[in-house]
Amino acid sequence: MFALSLSDTAELRPLEVWNASEFADHMDRAREHIRPWVGPSFVTEGLAGAHATLSRYAEQTARDGARIFGIWHGGVLVGGVMFVEFNPASGTCELGCWLQPDAEGLGLITLSCRALLDWAFGVRGMHRAEWRCRADNARSADVARRLGMTLEGVLRQSWKIGDTFHDKQVWSILRSESAPARG
Numbered sequence: 522m523f524a525l526s527l528s529d530t531a532e533l534r535p536l537e538v539w540n541a542s543e544f545a546d547h548m549d550r551a552r553e554h555i556r557p558w559v560g561p562s563f564v565t566e567g568l569a570g571a572h573a574t575l576s577r578y579a580e581q582t583a584r585d586g587a588r589i590f591g592i593w594h595g596g597v598l599v600g601g602v603m604f605v606e607f608n609p610a611s612g613t614c615e616l617g618c619w620l621q622p623d624a625e626g627l628g629l630i631t632l633s634c635r636a637l638l639d640w641a642f643g644v645r646g647m648h649r650a651e652w653r654c655r656a657d658n659a660r661s662a663d664v665a666r667r668l669g670m671t672l673e674g675v676l677r678q679s680w681k682i683g684d685t686f687h688d689k690q691v692w693s694i695l696r697s698e699s700a701p702a703r704g
């Protein structure tokens with residue numbers, strides 16, 4: 522319906538409950554690639570799982586909270602970006618992202634996140650946007666760096682996957698820093 526052009530072949534669109542079947546098919550292509558790096562509740566299985574994830578976002582969006590957007594490349598859903606947290610009262614939000622493997626390396630996430638930051642800072646008057654990733658997730662940290670974010674620190678062993686505790690990086694950008702970084 523509404524789409525933001527990212528390139529000649531890629532678009533960013535709201536990812537909604539009616540996209541559940543497409544999202545489920547995409548998850549089959551992305552699941553094992555994203556599993557080590559994202560929250561377990563996002564690693565959905567099947568149509569019911571996809572429906573549940575998109576419903577959860579829709580409910581939060583209805584309360585002006587979290588939001589999720591899909592990236593279509595060549596007409597195929599290949600990944601997306603989200604406001605994992607969106608809190609207008611405190612002026613803070615957190616961005617997240619994922620891709621299926623064959624969509625990496627095209628700049629789709631950086632371009633999409635710039636659009637989210639433009640909206641958060643420029644339209645919604647947010648003050649601070651965060652990015653949290655496993656400390657060994659180099660591609661994710663590279664996105665934060667490209668967005669002009671600052672690495673604020675490491676939450677030591679705060680991310681438990683199986684029996685392993687991973688360090689988590691916290692990056693952020695403030696509205697006052699955002700225009701040059703996005704220009």
Ligand SMILES: CC(C)(COP(=O)(O)OP(=O)(O)OC[C@H]1O[C@@H](n2cnc3c(N)ncnc32)[C@H](O)[C@@H]1OP(=O)(O)O)[C@@H](O)C(=O)NCCC(=O)NCCS
Binds near residue numbers: 555559
């Ligand atoms: C994190 C993740 C989304 C990053 O994907 P990505 O493709 O590296 O990021 P982008 O889409 O911004 O693309 C950047 C790449 O495109 C290139 N690129 C091409 N055109 C570009 C443009 N216009 N703008 C920016 N980068 C561009 C960059 O040079 C970079 O390539 P390189 O890293 O191979 O040198 C992806 O690795 C992924 O899905 N990982 C698993 C899930 C995950 O970690 N999610 C995040 C949890 S915190």
